[in-house]
Amino acid sequence: MNDTPALDVAALQESAKRHMWLHFTRHSSYANADVPIIVRGEGQYVYDQHGKRYLDGLAGLFVSQIGHGRVEVAEAAARQASELAYFPLWSYAHPRAIELAERLANYAPGDLNRVFFTTSGSEAVESAWKLAKQYFKLIGQPSRYKVLSRTIAYHGTTHGALAITGLPDIKYPFEPLPPGGVRVPNTNFYRAPAFVADDLLAFGQWAADEIERAILREGPESVAAIYLEPVQNSGGCFPPPPGYFQRVREICDEYGVLLVSDEVICAFGRLGHMFGSERYSYQPDVITFAKGVTSGYAPLGGMIVRDHLMEPYLHDETSFVHGVTFAGHPVSCAVALANLDVFEKEDLLGNVRANEGAFRATLDKLSDLPIVGDIRGAGYFYGIEMVKDKLTRETFDDAESERLLRGFLSHALFDAGLICRADDRGDPVIQLSPPLTCTQEHFDEIEQILRSVLTQAWSRL
Numbered sequence: 001m002n003d004t005p006a007l008d009v010a011a012l013q014e015s016a017k018r019h020m021w022l023h024f025t026r027h028s029s030y031a032n033a034d035v036p037i038i039v040r041g042e043g044q045y046v047y048d049q050h051g052k053r054y055l056d057g058l059a060g061l062f063v064s065q066i067g068h069g070r071v072e073v074a075e076a077a078a079r080q081a082s083e084l085a086y087f088p089l090w091s092y093a094h095p096r097a098i099e100l101a102e103r104l105a106n107y108a109p110g111d112l113n114r115v116f117f118t119t120s121g122s123e124a125v126e127s128a129w130k131l132a133k134q135y136f137k138l139i140g141q142p143s144r145y146k147v148l149s150r151t152i153a154y155h156g157t158t159h160g161a162l163a164i165t166g167l168p169d170i171k172y173p174f175e176p177l178p179p180g181g182v183r184v185p186n187t188n189f190y191r192a193p194a195f196v197a198d199d200l201l202a203f204g205q206w207a208a209d210e211i212e213r214a215i216l217r218e219g220p221e222s223v224a225a226i227y228l229e230p231v232q233n234s235g236g237c238f239p240p241p242p243g244y245f246q247r248v249r250e251i252c253d254e255y256g257v258l259l260v261s262d263e264v265i266c267a268f269g270r271l272g273h274m275f276g277s278e279r280y281s282y283q284p285d286v287i288t289f290a291k292g293v294t295s296g297y298a299p300l301g302g303m304i305v306r307d308h309l310m311e312p313y314l315h316d317e318t319s320f321v322h323g324v325t326f327a328g329h330p331v332s333c334a335v336a337l338a339n340l341d342v343f344e345k346e347d348l349l350g351n352v353r354a355n356e357g358a359f360r361a362t363l364d365k366l367s368d369l370p371i372v373g374d375i376r377g378a379g380y381f382y383g384i385e386m387v388k389d390k391l392t393r394e395t396f397d398d399a400e401s402e403r404l405l406r407g408f409l410s411h412a413l414f415d416a417g418l419i420c421r422a423d424d425r426g427d428p429v430i431q432l433s434p435p436l437t438c439t440q441e442h443f444d445e446i447e448q449i450l451r452s453v454l455t456q457a458w459s460r461l
Contacts, residue, residue, distance in 0.1 A: 009049045012037055029406070036414065041068025044435050044442055046419070057420040057434050057446055062233070062265040062381075063296035066342045067435040073297045073338045080334035089117060089328045096333035103340060104293075104304055107274045110283045114310045116320070117328035118301040121264030121290035122156030125227065128260050128286045128303050129160050130322050132224040138312040141256075145179075146218055148211060148226040148257075150186040152426045154234035155227055155262055164227050167234060167425050184214050184226075187238045190374040190385060190393070191427070204241025212251045225258040225286075230266040230276025236383030236429030237376050245282035258285040258309075264301070268292030269343060269436045271379035272352040279378070285309060295339045298332040348436040352379050355439060362443040363432070366450055371458045380438065384430045384450070388461070395427045400461075404428060408457055418449040 016035045021027075037049040044067050045053050056064060066073070080096060087094050101115035116131075118124045129147055136144040147164050149155060155164040162171055163181040171177060185207045189200055196203040215223050228248065232238040252259045261284035266276030268289070273279045275287060286309070290301030313320055326332075343349065356379050363382055366372050373387030386404070388394045396404060401424045409422040409430070421431040430450065434442060 007039065007049050009037075012049060026406075043067045043069065044438055052417070054414070054417050054419050055434070055442060055445055055449075057418050057432050059292075059433050059435050060296050061291070062270065062433045063291045065269050065292040065348065065436045066295045066339060066346075067437045070295075070297070070342065073295070073335055073342070076334045076338035077298060077331050080331045084330045086326075086330060088323075088325060090323050094328075094330050094333075096330050096337065097328040100328075100333045100336050103337065104289075104302075108287060108304045109275065109278055111307045112284070112287060112304045113307050114305040116303050116305065117333075118290070118303070118324050119299045119326045119329070119332075120156075120301045121262075121288065122158045122161040123324055123327075124264065124288040124290055124301040124303050125156045125164060125260075125262060126158050126160035127322060127324075128227075128288050129164065129225065131286070131303070131305065131309065131320065132258050132260075134320060135258075135309055135312060136224055138318065141221070143221050144224040144256075146182055146223045147180055148182045148184050148214055148223065150228065150232060151183050152186055152188075152235040153227075153229065153232055154425070156264075169425070180224075182214055182218055182223075185210050186232055186235060187240050187244060188232075188235060188426075189238075189241065190376065200241050201243060204244040205247060207241070208244050208247035208251065211248060212255075215251070215255050215257060220255040220257070223255065223257050225260050226252065227260045227262050229262045230271060230280055231378055231381055233265050233431075234423075235426030236374075236385050236423070236431060237378075237381055238383075239376060239378050240280055245277075245280050249282050252285075260284065260286045260288060262288050264288055264290045265292075265433070266381070268295075269349050269352055269379075270381050270433065272349055272356060274343075274349065293339070294332060294335045295342075297339065298329070298335040299326075300329065300332040300336055302327070346437070351439075352436050355443075356380065358440055359438075359443050362440070362447045365447055366454065369451065369454050369458065371454050371461075377432075380432075380434055380436055382432045384432075386428045386430070386454075386457075396424075401428050404457060404461070408460060409453065412453045412456065413449065416449045416453055418446060418453075420446075 013034055038046045039049050040047040046056050047053055104115050105113045133145050149164045149166055151166045153166045155161050160178055163177040166183050187207050189203055192203045196206050261277045263276050271279045277284050285306050287304045294300045363375050371386050374385040376383055405422045405424055
């Protein structure tokens with residue numbers, strides 16, 4: 001049932017174009033076109049200002065795990081707002097933050113028992129770097145400040161997080177950035193170097209060993225941490241090869257480097273587990289999180305930290321000299337608790353594990369299209385890489401990619417009723433990250449829309 005009040009669509013468009021500054025958006029693209037305005041969500045779908053329905057194949061932005069329109073979560077927010085709308089965590093606590101911290105610690109692997117809240121993923125990533133720097137100063141290793149991360153990897157947009165991010169095009173406008181960001185190879189086996197291109201295990205060993213080589217080049221005494229996503233988002237969903245994370249853990253232990261598992265996207269069921277590090281059986285020193293912890297019903301992020309990293313902060317006059325005004329907001333924490341209740345009541349982790357094979361099999365049907373080069377991912381998180389030539393894996397040049405992605409695919413997929421991401425941070429890909437409540441009917445709808453639009457795209461090349 002649509003209870004959305006009648007909208008003055010023309011007025012909304014005029015106001016949006018006059019006053020809104022959209023994120024990561026070319027505003028020139030709306031000079032002669034309407035700004036898409038999403039006004040309502042229900043389950044796996046959202047609706048625009050004209051009442052048109054779209055399958056939310058990206059879960060908003062890798063966020064809406066439980067789907068849209070969950071009244072029980074909204075009601076939890078309202079109850080909390082009427083009881084205690086706000087109080088900071090600066091030397092104080094409140095019940096919802098305490099309850100949520102304990103719940104997250106119980107979910108987390110090993111001795112990850114301390115939760116530091118933020119309001120976003122970028123803040124979580126930056127907080128973990130600040131924690132590492134201060135921690136090493138406190139234990140007498142003040143020269144450790146550098147951070148390793150993978151090429152093309154995205155870790156956020158604040159200055160510290162951007163220094164860790166491996167995307168030159170979004171870093172350049174804001175340089176100089178904080179020093180210390182160092183790149184290592186990613187785990188895109190489809191684009192593996194020739195000498196390991198036919199052996200997944202050897203490729204994983206090589207990629208992990210490159211981390212050790214980078215630490216030795218930089219000097220182990222200068223390296224504080226390495227940031228890795230369980231499945232790398234940017235570039236199109238790169239899963240880790242078997243044994244990769246186990247080798248990385250060995251390297252971190254040998255050189256005293258902290259392993260930060262950046263799970264802003266991969267936590268809370270995206271890969272069928274509460275944390276992606278569980279799926280791939282490795283022990284992080286820090287997990288950064290955001291997005292799915294509330295399914296987007298309120299903003300919240302944070303980091304979960306192993307006991308030994310907290311220990312130096314428990315004595316004398318020492319404190320972590322860092323904080324965020326709205327971190328651990330009472331309403332956001334209440335929303336997160338209600339969101340996690342839905343996870344458990346409906347066994348959403350089990351739903352992903354039970355259906356991920358069917359999702360992958362449905363997407364694999366697209367392999368017969370000449371434009372589809374590789375389909376990769378895990379859980380409910382997949383990337384489809386597009387190519388000019390399937391045999392040689394030749395990709396598109398910059399001008400071709402511009403015409404393909406922004407000139408056609410982005411708006412054609414949206415017009416066809418599918419929200420996903422067509423991106424070329426790396427080679428051109430389409431990314432899919434639907435709500436964890438999706439089943440075969442939604443997989444079929446995704447495949448049918450992609451088949452139609454990608455067929456059209458190939459005919460235009």
